[in-house]
Amino acid sequence: MQPGFFQGGRLNALQIHVDGIGLFGPGMSGWTHACEILTGKATLELAPIQLPPTENLPPAERRRVGVPIKLSMAIGFEAVRNACADPAQLATVFSSSEADCDNIHSILESLASDDREISPTRFHNSVHNAPSGYWSIATGCMEPSTTLCAYDATFAAGLLEATTQALSSGKPCLLLAYDTVFPEPLYSLRPIPYALGVAMVLNPFKTKAAHALLTLNMSSSSATTLSDNGLEELRIRIPAARSLPLLNLLADGTSGLVVIEYLDSINLSIGVQL
Amino acid sequence: MQGLLLTSFTATSSIGTGCKTTLAALRSQCSGIARKHWESVNFETCIGEVEGLDSFAIRDDLAVFDCRNNRLAQLGLEQDGFTHAVRNAIKRFGKERIGVFLGTSTSGIHSTEIAFRNRETISGKLPVDYDYRHTHNSYSIADFVRRYFDLIGPAYAVSTACSSSAKVFGSAQRMLASGLIDAAIVGGVDSLCLTTMYGFNSLQLVSTNPCKPFDVHRDGISLGEAAAFVLVENTANAVSGDIIMTGIGESSDAHHMSSPHPDGLGARIAMQSALQVAGLRATDINYINLHGTATQSNDAAEDKGVTAIFGTKTPCSSTKGHTGHTLGAAGAVEAIICALALQNDFAPGGVGTKIIDPSLTCRYLLSNIDQPMHHALSNSFGFGGSNCSLVFSKVVA
Numbered sequence: 001m002q003p004g005f006f007q008g009g010r011l012n013a014l015q016i017h018v019d020g021i022g023l024f025g026p027g028m029s030g031w032t033h034a035c036e037i038l039t040g041k042a043t044l045e046l047a048p049i050q051l052p053p054t055e056n057l058p059p060a061e062r063r064r065v066g067v068p069i070k071l072s073m074a075i076g077f078e079a080v081r082n083a084c085a086d087p088a089q090l091a092t093v094f095s096s097s098e099a100d101c102d103n104i105h106s107i108l109e110s111l112a113s114d115d116r117e118i119s120p121t122r123f124h125n126s127v128h129n130a131p132s133g134y135w136s137i138a139t140g141c142m143e144p145s146t147t148l149c150a151y152d153a154t155f156a157a158g159l160l161e162a163t164t165q166a167l168s169s170g171k172p173c174l175l176l177a178y179d180t181v182f183p184e185p186l187y188s189l190r191p192i193p194y195a196l197g198v199a200m201v202l203n204p205f206k207t208k209a210a211h212a213l214l215t216l217n218m219s220s221s222s223a224t225t226l227s228d229n230g231l232e233e234l235r236i237r238i239p240a241a242r243s244l245p246l247l248n249l250l251a252d253g254t255s256g257l258v259v260i261e262y263l264d265s266i267n268l269s270i271g272v273q274l
Numbered sequence: 275m276q277g278l279l280l281t282s283f284t285a286t287s288s289i290g291t292g293c294k295t296t297l298a299a300l301r302s303q304c305s306g307i308a309r310k311h312w313e314s315v316n317f318e319t320c321i322g323e324v325e326g327l328d329s330f331a332i333r334d335d336l337a338v339f340d341c342r343n344n345r346l347a348q349l350g351l352e353q354d355g356f357t358h359a360v361r362n363a364i365k366r367f368g369k370e371r372i373g374v375f376l377g378t379s380t381s382g383i384h385s386t387e388i389a390f391r392n393r394e395t396i397s398g399k400l401p402v403d404y405d406y407r408h409t410h411n412s413y414s415i416a417d418f419v420r421r422y423f424d425l426i427g428p429a430y431a432v433s434t435a436c437s438s439s440a441k442v443f444g445s446a447q448r449m450l451a452s453g454l455i456d457a458a459i460v461g462g463v464d465s466l467c468l469t470t471m472y473g474f475n476s477l478q479l480v481s482t483n484p485c486k487p488f489d490v491h492r493d494g495i496s497l498g499e500a501a502a503f504v505l506v507e508n509t510a511n512a513v514s515g516d517i518i519m520t521g522i523g524e525s526s527d528a529h530h531m532s533s534p535h536p537d538g539l540g541a542r543i544a545m546q547s548a549l550q551v552a553g554l555r556a557t558d559i560n561y562i563n564l565h566g567t568a569t570q571s572n573d574a575a576e577d578k579g580v581t582a583i584f585g586t587k588t589p590c591s592s593t594k595g596h597t598g599h600t601l602g603a604a605g606a607v608e609a610i611i612c613a614l615a616l617q618n619d620f621a622p623g624g625v626g627t628k629i630i631d632p633s634l635t636c637r638y639l640l641s642n643i644d645q646p647m648h649h650a651l652s653n654s655f656g657f658g659g660s661n662c663s664l665v666f667s668k669v670v671a
Contacts (some may be wrong), residue, residue: 014452098411099433104383111468112390116316123473124532124657127379128412128433133658136526142543144524145660146441149412150430157430164448185398186386189406218370218428218454265426266370 014216016163016202019172019209020083021250022075024049025196025234025241030078037231038244038251044230049195056138064121065134066100067180067195072131073138075199076176083172083201083209087139090174090201091165092132094147095158097192097239099128101182131176154179154239155198156262159270162202163216172203179240196238198247212250215271223261246270275551276451278443278506278519280666282359284350285610287500287597288322292353297614299596303642305625307484307496307598315471320484322498322598323466324349339418341382341409343465347418350463350501359505360423360459367456367507374420374429375445377438377462379602379656381431382409384467415463419503427455433602435656436565438462439502440605440664444522446506461503462603470497470601477532485568485599487592487624488577488638490631492568498598502606514671517613519664520649521552527659533571538579540661541565541653545583548663554649556584559665561621562636563608563652566592567599568626576653577634584636591639595626605654609664612650616668620644 021031027045028034036042051070054062055077072094080087098104103125110118124130129147136145144165150157155177162175178197182190203210224245226232231248234241245258249272262268284292288306289299299306306322330345351357363372389404408414412431420429432438432445439462446458474480474495481494509518525547527540534541549556562584565576573592580590593611600607615622623639630638652664 014454095430097413107469107473108386108390111387111472112393116468116472118469118472118476120477120532123469123476126469126473127435127657129435129656129658129660130531132434132526132660133531136528136659137530140528142526142528142540144444145434145526146432146445146524147434147660148430149433151407151411151413151417153413153430157428160428160449160454161430161445164445164452164454168448168451185393185400186406189400189404190411263426263429266428 014163014167016166016204016214017206017210018212018214018250019085019201019203019207020079022078022199023247024051024071024074026194031082035251038248046230057134064125066102066125068096068100068178069131069134071178071180071195071197072135072176075178075197076135076174079174079199079201085172085201088141089143090141090172091143091169092135092145092174092176093158093162093165094129094132095154095177097149097151097154097179100125100130101180105183105186152239153262155243156260156268166202166204170204172201175200175202177240177243179238192238194238196234196240198240198243213273217269219259219267219269221259221267221269223267224258277509278447279509279512280517280519280613281505281507282356283504283610283613284354284356285500285502285607286324286350286353287600287607288324288498289596291349293614297618300611300614300622301642303623303625305484305596312466319471319480320496321466322496324499336418336421338405338408339414341385343382343415343463344418346465346499346501347415347463350503351422356503363457363505364423369424370426371456372425373427373446373449373455373458374416374425375432375442375458375460376416376419377432377442377602377605378412378415379433379435379438379464380467380469381412381414383469384465385409387468419459434660435658436601436604437654437656437660437662438602438605440609440654440662441524443519443664444524447522450508457505457507459503459505461606463501464600464602465499466497479569481568484626485595486626487566487568487595488573488630488634489627490629492570492573494569495567496598498600500597500600500603500607502603502610504606504609512669514669516669517616518667518669520667521548521665523547523551523663525661527661529659532657534575534655536575538575540659541576541579541655542582544661544663545579545651548651548665552665554665559584559588559649559651560645560647561615561650562588562590563612563650564590564592565653565655566594568594573634577636580636586635587637589621589639589643590636591622591624593622595624605662608652609666612652612666616647616650616666619647
């Protein structure tokens with residue numbers, strides 16, 4: 001039997017180690033900073049996301065990239081560093097509710113105008129997997145990479161895919177779950193207020209880098225909520241922030257059980273063992 | 275790797291609604307690509323359109339999902355006894371034990387393209403009947419199919435451009451191996467829209483004629499649309515003649531957003547690992563369904579990758595001359611074409627290609643060949659350097 005798979009009655013659980021975390025969101029610049037907010041040592045000051053300069057991309061490429069690419073680079077490199085992992089060796093799972101919202105808005109405006117010319121760069125950056133493409137170029141990684149969309153289930157869907165990828169291959173996998181903001185008029189129909197992204201290096205084997213062991217199960221229990229009103233608001237309004245109850249336990253350094261929202265009829269329970 | 279049994283499958287594209295007409299088109303080497311004006315596109319183009327979608331009625335209880343992409347999905351689902359096979363799987367496994375993993379590149383974005391043309395003049399608001407979540411969002415296709423069958427298992431859309439609906443086989447395989455599900459609906463749906471028509475045009479990748487993969491005069495793609503679905507489960511119940519996915523290989527080019535690695539390096543890694551996972555040698559493969567988009571650089575890079583592994587004797591063709599490039603649906607359409615080729619013991623020849631480019635060295639078929647078929651490999655490569663190769667095998671007694 002492969003690591004992490006065990007039979008527990010009809011529903012089976014999956015186990016995976018978290019080696020490193022990256023997090024950028026409104027008022028949360030990096031995992032260390034976010035930990036202070038998640039543990040109540042600092043207050044969440046809501047402000048649009050501040051991202052570090054994009055690493056490892058040639059200047060010409062750097063100028064062309066929008067928020068999803070900058071955000072996924074920021075969280076990805078932070079998680080990889082925290083895990084002391086080599087990004088060129090990691091399979092990746094990107095998960096996001098939408099591709100580049102600003103870019104798609106601009107394409108849709110062009111297509112509705114008299115001059116329907118779209119720039120080639122805008123078009124190839126419009127694919128949902130553009131961040132995955134730029135990440136592989138920046139890191140020289142030729143390992144498998146997939147990109148998912150599950151509407152509000154950005155995080156749970158990505159976690160399931162990345163965990164099963166890591167367990168099947170017997171190798172660590174990098175999960176990058178993020179969402180960004182539409183301008184109007186689509187904002188009214190999809191009101192995600194702030195960009196937020198979380199990345200995790202998931203390892204089927206316990207190494208020195210392991211922060212915690214996660215045990216995943218499908219669950220019909222309701223999702224865990226957060227006591228801090230500001231953080232709870234983010235959890236409800238940003239799909240990738242559905243991860244916050246899990247990140248809360250990881251920041252606290254305490255073992256426990258959280259339920260993360262997945263799809264309308266099923267949630268994902270996550271046991272955290274430090 | 276634990277293989278996947280293809281319990282039931284169906285494909286709908288410009289060459290046929292369902293497998294019977296698709297097989298007939300392959301047998302007679304017919305193309306579904308025609309020169310026409312589509313929607314409000316202000317240039318004439320050659321496309322593989324599925325007829326009848328404009329007047330197709332989506333199921334009443336799923337009306338919120340109404341858009342070209344989900345209409346095509348429903349039309350596709352209702353062929354070849356596929357819905358019966360899924361309902362049978364629900365009885366056997368339970369509706370919480372069946373996953374839905376579907377590929378799409380543009381989902382129902384055409385509904386938003388129309389809505390943007392009809393914004394309120396002063397407020398700029400979109401029309402009140404426009405529904406972003408159930409049409410444009412990429413998850414819409416997985417949500418639609420999940421609700422169509424009232425399933426409550428895991429689901430998501432995979433959107434890795436033109437490899438999307440090949441990669442879903444990997445997602446399903448891993449989910450089955452992990453024990454989370456007992457069966458899955460995989461496949462892909464992509465439909466014509468302005469974004470891809472004007473987008474590929476801006477990259478100067480669209481041919482003014484029906485596409486000619488691997489031809490010396492090839493000059494770009496013809497866009498198409500398709501819905502393809504496969505019900506997969508583990509191989510415990512496989513019998514002689516059944517088709518099994520025995521191998522999958524995935525890789526990233528790490529090279530460029532819209533051009534392949536010139537030596538087909540990423541493609542090579544994907545093909546090589548698919549063979550390795552299947553436990554097969556290159557000489558065991560009886561037919562390769564190429565990605566074969568008919569652009570200069572894609573076909574040249576793929577040819578290098580293919581011949582590096584398979585040499586110059588393995589029969590190959592691209593079926594994009596039949597269907598057009600169906601983008602996020604292409605992987606699943608071509609997986610089904612491989613399954614039909616295996617079941618019917620023939621390797622389909624390409625359509626549209628007249629003079630094979632002498633600088634390309636793989637054995638490109640211009641006509642069908644009847645031969646015993648045991649194993650077929652299908653390539654799907656996408657923007658962002660996303661590569662996926664699948665191996666399908668026929669069960670022998």
